[in-house]
Each structure stands twice: as structure tokens, then as C-alpha cells.
Amino acid sequence: MKKEKIIDFGVLALRWYLVFYMISYGWSKLTLSQFGVHDSSILEQSIKDIDSFYVAWHLYGRSTFFNISTGILEIICGILLIFNRTLLIGALLVLSVLTQILIIDIAFTTGVFGFALPIRIGGMILADLLILFYYKEKIIIAWKNLTNKISTKFKYKWWIYLILPIIGFLMDFVFAIFTTPIKMLLNWLGS
Incomplete structure (x- = not known):
């Protein structure tokens, strides 16, 4: 062998x-x-x-x-x-x-x-x-394919990147608002 x-x-x-x-x-x-x-x-x-x-x-x-x-x-x-x-x-x-x-x-x-x-x-x-x-x-081929030319579809001004952490933080509130009906349903089903 x-x-x-x-x-x-x-x-x-x-x-x-x-x-x-x-x-x-x-x-x-x-x-x-x-x-x-x-x-x-x-x-x-x-x-x-x-x-x-x-x-x-x-x-x-x-x-x-x-x-x-x-x-x-x-x-x-x-x-x-x-x-x-x-x-x-x-x-x-x-x-x-x-x-x-x-x-x-x-x-x-x-x-x-x-x-x-x-x-x-x-x-x-x-x-x-x-x-x-x-x-x-x-794995190396897959890694290269996954990481090659990854970027946003559009170009943004430099200052947009400065406010993105704040926008990211605020997104938590947006998701909280949109998921409130689900939370209420789960609480109702659980009681």
C-alpha cells in the first residue's frame, strides 16, 4: 500500500x-x-x-x-x-x-x-x-474565494464610516421595535 x-x-x-x-x-x-x-x-x-x-x-x-x-x-x-x-x-x-x-x-x-x-x-x-x-x-482555495474582492456595492464618503458605529448601536433599537410583537406573542404563549 x-x-x-x-x-x-x-x-x-x-x-x-x-x-x-x-x-x-x-x-x-x-x-x-x-x-x-x-x-x-x-x-x-x-x-x-x-x-x-x-x-x-x-x-x-x-x-x-x-x-x-x-x-x-x-x-x-x-x-x-x-x-x-x-x-x-x-x-x-x-x-x-x-x-x-x-x-x-x-x-x-x-x-x-x-x-x-x-x-x-x-x-x-x-x-x-x-x-x-x-x-x-x-481550504485555502475556499478562503481566497470567500475573501476576494469583498466590499460594499457602493462607495461612500469618508465621514459615513465615522458615524457607522453610532448607526450600528442604534440598529439595536430598530430591531427591538420590530421584534416586540414576537416577544409579546412568546410571552403570551408562555403564560
């Missing part, structure tokens, strides 16, 4: 390693089985006495929306890694998702599990980076 074919097979194996874990983690969130604290004696303690892992996992477990939305995103990432046409989009999304999971694990799980989970997620990030590195030529 040629060296290129062995490397190609290794990258394919890394893809399926990530596919397995992304779909597995996503499925555990969709079934609401990943988060939560099932030991009531922990939840009966004063919050200052509870390890941040249990506090975080309890809060994550209380939000069905959080579990479903992150679970769907992780499953989509895994599915995108399966197909050659969507591989790079999937690998870039996986990098983003796993980086966020790594931050959460470092912040909340090390007190209970040590660095076991951050090391596992770090290994998954490394696998994803190796996949992206393997396809670096395609």
Missing part, C-alpha cells in the same frame, strides 16, 4: 471517529440523558458547597431547548463529516462545537473528573485539525 493511501485511510478513520462521537453526544442530548444531577443528596447541599460540575450539569439538564438544539447541531456536524461534499463544512463546524465543549469541560468538569474529559475533547479537536490540514489546499 502506498504512503498516500495509508494517510488517506487514516484521515477517513479520523472522520468516522468524529462521526461516531458527534452523533453519540448529540443523541444523548436529544434523549435528555447527558446532563442533570441524579443524586438528590448533592442538590440538597448549599450551592456554595456543590462542585461547579454538578451546578453546571444540573442547569444544562434543566433546559430542554439547550439539549435539543445542541444535540441537533452535534448530529448535523457528524452527518456532514460522512459525505465528501460536506466534509469541510462539517469539519469547520465540528471545530467550533468541540472548542466550546472543551471550554465547558475545562471550566466545569476538572473538579470531579480531573482532565479526562478535556483531554478526550482535545484529542477530538486534534483529529479534526488533522483532517482540515489534510485538505488545506481546498
Whole structure:
């Protein structure tokens, strides 16, 4: 077997390693089985006495929306890694998702599990980076296409650019006005 074919097979194996874990983690969130604290004696303690892992996992477990939305995103990432046409989009999304999971694990799980989970997620990030590195030529082409000749359609006077930060800030009020009916509907549905 040629060296290129062995490397190609290794990258394919890394893809399926990530596919397995992304779909597995996503499925555990969709079934609401990943988060939560099932030991009531922990939840009966004063919050200052509870390890941040249990506090975080309890809060994550209380939000069905959080579990479903992150679970769907992780499953989509895994599915995108399966197909050659969507591989790079999937690998870039996986990098983003796993980086966020790594931050959460470092912040909340090390007190209970040590660095076991951050090391596992770090290994998954490394696998994803190796996949992206393997396809670096395609990424460079895509980057050049995405960033080549990006500008506004029209030219503006220099002073317009000075007031744009203020206009950007004021846009928050415009969006608040336009989204008020949606907020009112959601509040009405929630009550």
C-alpha cells in the first residue's frame, strides 16, 4: 500500500471517529440523558458547597431547548463529516462545537473528573485539525474565494464610516421595535 493511501485511510478513520462521537453526544442530548444531577443528596447541599460540575450539569439538564438544539447541531456536524461534499463544512463546524465543549469541560468538569474529559475533547479537536490540514489546499482555495474582492456595492464618503458605529448601536433599537410583537406573542404563549 502506498504512503498516500495509508494517510488517506487514516484521515477517513479520523472522520468516522468524529462521526461516531458527534452523533453519540448529540443523541444523548436529544434523549435528555447527558446532563442533570441524579443524586438528590448533592442538590440538597448549599450551592456554595456543590462542585461547579454538578451546578453546571444540573442547569444544562434543566433546559430542554439547550439539549435539543445542541444535540441537533452535534448530529448535523457528524452527518456532514460522512459525505465528501460536506466534509469541510462539517469539519469547520465540528471545530467550533468541540472548542466550546472543551471550554465547558475545562471550566466545569476538572473538579470531579480531573482532565479526562478535556483531554478526550482535545484529542477530538486534534483529529479534526488533522483532517482540515489534510485538505488545506481546498481550504485555502475556499478562503481566497470567500475573501476576494469583498466590499460594499457602493462607495461612500469618508465621514459615513465615522458615524457607522453610532448607526450600528442604534440598529439595536430598530430591531427591538420590530421584534416586540414576537416577544409579546412568546410571552403570551408562555403564560
